[in-house]
């Protein structure tokens with residue numbers, strides 16, 4: 339399935355609520371969050387289109403995880419609201435799956451790889467045979483068919499994160515939200531995982547919202563990049579990545595346009 | 611062949627010292643005329659007489675049944691209560707002093723009140739064993755439940771796990787290593803409580819047997835009773851270790867792997 343977004347132009351001020359997409363699956367309205375006295379996020383307005391891959395990029399500590407928690411319903415924002423499929427999010431909705439940053443902590447060490455992927459499907463009320471088949475299919479999708487019986491901690495970091503991705507895919511979500519999913523693996527594994535993500539997203543037609551501090555990664559993966567910056571953090575720019583698809587690690591990153599976009603994002607989030 | 615050798619070497623490693631000590635005992639006590647330190651050969655002769663199978667069925671078996679029942683009740687109560695207290699911090703904070711107090715009470719000190727309330731029969735014995743085994747397990751369970759990684763709670767919330775599945779697949783397995791550590795302590799305390807309750811309670815059981823033999827100056831029989839007690843304590847620990855190794859198979863590999871990474 340093809341990403342069908344109608345992004346707005348490169349207008350620098352995309353804070354306006356009207357800056358929408360034709361078929362939004364997530365709508366963020368006047369979102370702000372404070373921890374006690376300290377305001378971390380302020381006045382965020384944006385929409386994520388169905389089938390889109392959007393990266394949220396910003397330096398460490400800017401509030402990316404906070405934003406993600408507010409978007410998924412894991413945290414109640416102190417201001418504004420988030421709509422998922424038109425409905426206000428109070429708790430994590432069924433159509434949304436999360437891949438956490440720290441794979442070694444987000445998988446249950448007492449469950450096998452297969453059981454980790456199966457667990458959410460149990461609570462979703464899927465029959466035993468079906469949930470196992472679904473989990474195996476998702477594990478095959480990420481290339482882990484041979485490791486279903488292993489414990490996650492017996493696998494390498496990259497493989498563990500693939501288990502976490504398989505768990506998200508098996509859940510059959512409309513949107514996958516990922517918090518710096520590839521931040522703690524080596525460069526080669528990271529490139530492999532990025533391409534894996536692009537492939538399954540193409541294959542399954544899911545919407546992806548990925549948080550990262552890595553500008554290259556954001557530009558390489560995205561249909562649009564949302565640049566966060568400032569204290570409290572706001573949207574610096576919502577920028578359309580007009581790179582041709584399908585993306586490829588070497589050729590895409592060698593394009594002059596890639597370099598342009600990358601320095602544009604860099605300036606946006608650096609400039610305070 | 612290889613396997614047999616391996617098992618043999620494991621057994622050898624476990625028993626070489628006991629065998630050595632028993633041999634020394636045998637040799638040193640041979641021909642002893644002391645009333646209190648009879649020859650080991652005399653003890654073993656009586657041992658076979660007494661324990662195969664009259665006293666095994668009349669005393670040892672009821673003791674073990676009380677031990678297992680009391681410990682089982684204490685374990686179950688502690689885990690259930692621990693899950694509740696561990697999940698509700700306010701409740702835990704409020705009850706902690708009380709639990710610490712109960713934990714600190716020596717089982718001997720409980721005997722008078724237990725006998726007052728429950729008499730001297732099985733009820734008193736089992737309840738006392740259950741009581742003393744509850745507290746160490748409870749404290750550890752609470753600790754285990756509280757130490758569940760917050761990321762796992764986020765995973766559970768994000769994937770909308772039902773309450774039952776959260777308990778069954780997240781909280782309980784995460785707390786289990788701690789629960790078992792508490793249970794190991796509780797098991798030793800249960801054995802002590804078993805012996806004590808039998809010494810003060812109605813006739814029957816190993817504790818009673820040992821005390822009664824001593825009172826009637828049948829010192830040889832008393833020694834056989836002590837040996838049986840030791841063997842039962844040892845077997846209980848072994849059995850516990852086997853269950854633990856099975857239930858926490860993942861944990862051993864997991865911690866070993868964590869250590870290797872360092």
Ligand SMILES: Nc1ncnc2c1ncn2[C@@H]1O[C@H](COP(=O)(O)OP(=O)(O)O)[C@@H](O)[C@H]1O
Pocket residue numbers: 373378396397398399400401402403404405
């Ligand atoms: N639970 C919390 N309580 C208080 N402050 C927090 C909490 N979580 C994050 N913060 C603070 O909010 C800011 C943004 O954090 P975070 O959202 O984790 O940033 P990022 O994911 O972009 O690195 C940081 O300064 C952090 O210290």
Ligand SMILES: [Mg+2]
Pocket residue numbers: 402403404517518
């Ligand atoms: Mg973060």
